[in-house]
Amino acid sequence: MAPKAITSPVPDSLYPTLSVLTLAIGLVLTASFFIYEATTSRKTRSLAQELTTGAVASVFLGFGSLFLLIACGVYV
């Protein structure tokens, strides 16, 4: 059978746009995490909400930084 060319999972031209988007969302979530930490007192804090916000923010930040590295030419 004829060999099929392999391409990257995301089209090359989309990397900068994707990185800006995911990093923006990740930073907004990070900001909300830190605002939550700063405004609530020890009694009213909920660990579940902290962990979920942190997890979702770290997912977006992780992908955002990966796409940022690729868009800058460091093909990891």
Add this chain to the structure above:
Amino acid sequence: MLRFALTLLLFTLAFGVLSSSPVFSDLILAKVDRRIDLTSQIVRITTSLKVENAGSNPISEILLSFPENQAKHLAYLTATLNEGKGKGKASSGAGLPTEVVIPKDVPDSLTFYSVSLHKGLGKGESLLLDVLAVFTHALEPFPEKISQADIQLLLFQDTAHFLSPYKVMVQSVAVKLPEARVESYTKLEGTKLSGSELKYSPFHNIPPFSYLPIIIHFENNQPFAVAEELVREIEISHWGNVQVTEHYNLFHGGAKNKGEFSRLDYQARPYVRGASAFRRLVARLPPRAHSVYYRDEIGNISTSSLWGDSKKVDVLQLSYFCSTELEIEPRYPLFGGWRTAFTIGYGLPLRDFLFESDGKRFLNFSFGSPINELVIDTLIVKVVLPEGSKDISASVPFPVKQWQETKFSHLDLVGRPVVVLEKNNVVPEHNEHFQVYYKFNSLSMLREPLMLIFGFFFLFVACIVYMHADLSISKSSASYLAKVQWEEVQATVQQIHNIISHCLTAHDKLEASLRDLSRTGDVQACKATRKSVDSLLKGVSKDLKPLVTFLQSSPQAAHILPKVEELIAKERDLQERLMAKHTTVVDCYEKKLGGREIENRIASNQQKITSLRQEVDDLMEFIDEI
């Protein structure tokens, strides 16, 4: 050199007379055309053979022989069958397999290569065979050292008779020289020098293993670029890029430069003072190459030009091919014996080179250097595959030395597997494609973002742990207790704030329902809203009671308590007035009174409501900021 050639001649003539082994005399070479191309530093000898089987057995292999001093310079040997009858038609078949053999009863100083035929040559049949032999370092500079103003003269030694284990009926030799200037050449009978082509007249009936030495001393000013070592690193990233980095260690392989170098003379008349030096090299990169850089140990070298995606016509095959042309100029012109070292790097799109078939992925890439007419003494090609590649194997169309290494690069845990291929004596004819096969699970690509995600998550967890940790040393000191109480007060005030904001949203809902009423006239919906808001507000007052009691009991809340109580009172007042206004308006609608009438009735109430609302908002802000 000459003495050796003479002894070889005597020896082979004697051998030819004394013995004749039956295997060799079965084939007869009816016509041999040799074209020796001396136009560059690489010597290319194209031999067209017409082979006839004069014996009774079918023959499946043909032997080619080279004298030892020539064989050690042999870099590339290929034999193809010429299907066409006409002379000059390019052979289109793939190369036949050739390998080194050591037959019995042959002189020691010859090296034999055996060409295997696909189907045997039957009795009485004949076929046409094209043999291309490429030699490196076969031109000796003579004189060995020249000054800047001298011309570079080279010595080429070969045989006029085709050295072969078979008898040759007719053979001719044509030598193509780079320039019309020849210092001296061996004059046999019937040799003709016309322009830059030297023809030796046809020789007839040559016995096997006959060697007639000829020497040509000529001028050649083509660039003698020789790379002592070239390391090509090809790094594959499944995110869409193939990065090639080439480290060159070049020197000028012609006559060595002696004496002084005068830059003034060179720049004033470069073709007179320094004709043998070369200033620039042209590299042909694959199309769609990007991020090309050219640097050395000092830094970036700016004397270079890049033409992207230029179309060239390949005259031999009459086909178009696209390539990116890079012209580089080292920091100084290279005279004989001078060296330079630099690095070229470029990136290529992944889809041109990585393919998938039968569950395995393979990289299809060219083996040699992209620089034109470059001789490489040692070529090391390293293919760096992404982490997690398994079952790695390489298939190269010519023999190379292979082994595997590991390289640690970005975001690596165990390192990336590297396939290393090494070959000596590489010429541009070796620029064929080779394949590296491997298996890769697509999910392994997620390992890299997962590493980054875990890194960030660890930061967040550290932050949470820090906020939750109670680092005070003494749990009964006055300041610690005061801090704990203050936090409790803060929490309570926060809760009151939340409840009051709920109330305010309920008020907004009421106002909105009034506006809807004026728009649609739906009284029932309005009434329903009022009922729900009513029940909500009743629940609120119940919730607020314990919180206020706590605040009253706590000493820390002394300065906030009056404000909070004021807030609650104002909010209650606002609530009552709003409800009254709402009832009035609904009644008016039921009685079908006009808009002016409604406004009159609720005018005073409305003023109070707006001012109260403003005060409540101010108090909420104040409480929020403590």
